Amino acid sequence: MPTLHDILREGRMVANHRPWPRAMVNARTWQMAAATAADGRLTLLGLWGDADVVHMALLDDQAGSAAVLSLECPDKRFPSVGRLHPPAIRLERALRDMHGLEPVDCPDPRPWIDHSGGAPYPFLSAEGDSLHQIAVGPVHAGIIEPGHFRFTVNGETVVRVEERLGYVHRGIEKLMRGAMLEQGAKLAERVSGDSTVAYALAFARAVEAALELEPPPRALYIRGLMAELERLANHLGDIGAICNDASFAMMHAHCGILRERVLRAAHGCFGHRLMRDCLRPGGVARDIDAAGLALLDALVTDIRRHFPALVKLYDNTASLQDRTVTSGILKPALARQFGAGGYVGRASGRAFDVRRSIAYPPYDELEFDVPSLTEGDVNARVWIRIREVEQSLSLIEQMMARLPAGPVMTAVTSRPGESVSMVEGFRGDVLVWLRLDDDGRIVRCHLRDPSWFQWPLLEAAIEGNIVADFPLCNKSFNCSYAGHDL
C-alpha cells in the first residue's frame, strides 16, 4: 500500500499552498488515496468542493504528516470516496448539495444539507417484528440545537437511530466568498458558538500561513490562554450536563457554577464571556493586563479547590455510575476508521490531539498529557474530560508563568495564497482551508467541524442501548449542529 508521500508523488504539486503540500491528482490516484484510507493507513481529515474541483485532506498518522489532494472534475463528477471509505459519505452528500458535484457511485443518493426537496426524507428502514419508530426534533424539549433523530425501537431497546441534520445551515461558506479578512474572521467565530476561540484560531492560523506571517510570541501565548479557557468552560459545563441527563442535578449545579466563573474570568480578562472578537489574524485584539492575570490565577486556584470534590462525587455515586458505565460504547476500531477527534476519539483509544500530534505554538513549548482510554463508554468520555480539565489548568499556569512581553499584533498584508490549518478545539480538530486573492479577499474558505466524524459514530454507539439513555449518550458526544451544518 502506498504512503501519503507516494500518493503525492503521483500528482502535480501546487505552489503557494502552506504548510501542508497540495497536489493535483488524476482520478486513478484519487481512488488509490481513498482505498488507502479505507485500508486504515490514512485518516480522512476533510473532503470539500470548489469550482469544479474536489479536495481531500489526508493524515498519515504514522509519519505525522498531512496533505491535500485535488481532483479536477470539469464534467461535475468525481469518483466517490465514500464508496470505499464510509466516513466520506456525508461529506460527499453535502458536497453534492452545495456545489452540484456528483460523487459517482456514492452509496447514499439522498440530499443532506439541502432540505428544499419537498418530498419526505426517506429514512433508512429497519424491519422485523414489533418494531416501532419514534421521531424526535428538530425542536427538542431542552434548550439545545435543532436536529432530527429517527429511532427504530424494539420495546425500550434502540435498534437503529438515524440522524437528519442541516437545520441550522446558514450558508457560511457562501458568505465567505469575496469577504474581507475581518468579515471572514467574524463569520468563522460564529460557526459554532461553543468553539468561538477554536474557530477564530483556526481561521487566523490559516490566514497567517497563507500570508507567511508570524504573530508576536506574546499573542501566541494569549491565544493559548483563550483556547484553554474555552476548553475549561465547555468541559466543566458538559461534565455537569452529562450527569444532569442521568438525573443527577447536583453535579450539574456545581459544575455550572465553575463554568460561570470561567466565563466571568474570560470577560474580566478579554472583555467578552465567550471571547468573541478577541482573536484576530496577525495576533490578538486584546492584550491581557496584570489584573487579568490575577483573575486567571484566582480562577485556577478556585477550580483546583472545588473540582476534585466533584470528581469524587461523580466517582462515588453508584446510581450515576450505573448509568454512565457501559452505556453508549464506541468501539475503538470505528473511532479509528472515522478519525474521531477530541474526547470521543480519545475515550475509544485514538490518542490524537492536534496540540501534540501536529503541534503548534505555544503548545510545542509546554508540558501536558493527552489522556486516552479504550472503554469508549459514556463514563470514559467523562473521565477524558475530567483529565483534560486538569491539563488545561496546568497549561494555563505554565502559560502565565512564561508569558512573553511585547506587542500582540503584527500587520496583516495582502497577497494571494492558499493554506490549511488545524487546531484542537474542546470537541476535537477543527480544519480550515483557505484561498486568498491579491487584494486579501477570501476566494474560498472551507471550515470542517470535528462533528462530521463524530455524528455518524453516535448512531453506532447508541445501538442496543435503551431510548432513555439516548440523551445521556448524545450529551457525552456533544456534537455540534451549527458547526456541522454551517
Place this chain on the structure above:
Amino acid sequence: MLKFLLQGLTRPPLTEAPPSPEDAELTALAARLQTAARRRLGRSLSIRAVDAGSCNACELEIHALNNAYYDIERFGLRFVASPRHADVLLVTGPVTNNMRQALERTYNAMPNPKWVVAVGDCALDGGCFAGSAAVAGGVAKAVPVDLSIPGCPPPPLEILKGLLTLLEQM
C-alpha cells in the same frame, strides 16, 4: 454526597453572594421582576426556547440563566418543554430556511396570549448572516416579534433585563 447536601444547607447561596456591582444589579432586577411577573401573570411565565439557526452561543447564555448565579426560576420564569405550556417563545438565530417551518409550527402550537422574544443580533436582523440565501434574516420575517434583545450573544443579565421589559409592557 452528604457533604455536598450539608454544605448546600449551611452555606449562603451563591445567588446572594457578596454583591459585586453586577450582582447588585441582579438583586435589583429580581425585585422588579417579581412584582411585574406577579401582577401580570400570577407569579409565573413559561418560556419555550427555539434555536432557529443560531451558532449556539445564544443558547449557552440562555442556559446560564439556569445556573446558581442567575437562577431564573426564582423569578417565576421557567423554561418548558412543550410550546403548549408556553407564554413566551424565545427565538435565537437568523431563521434558516431549514428551520422556518419548525419555528412557525412551534409558534402556532402555543396558546394565546403569547409573546415572541428575539434573542441576539442574528434574531434581530440576521446579524452577520444577513444576506445569505439560506436564511430569512431575522425572526420577524417568520413570526411577529414583541421584543428584541441585541448582543452577540447577549450576556445572561441582558436577557433577564429583556424579559423584565417584556413583562412590564404586557
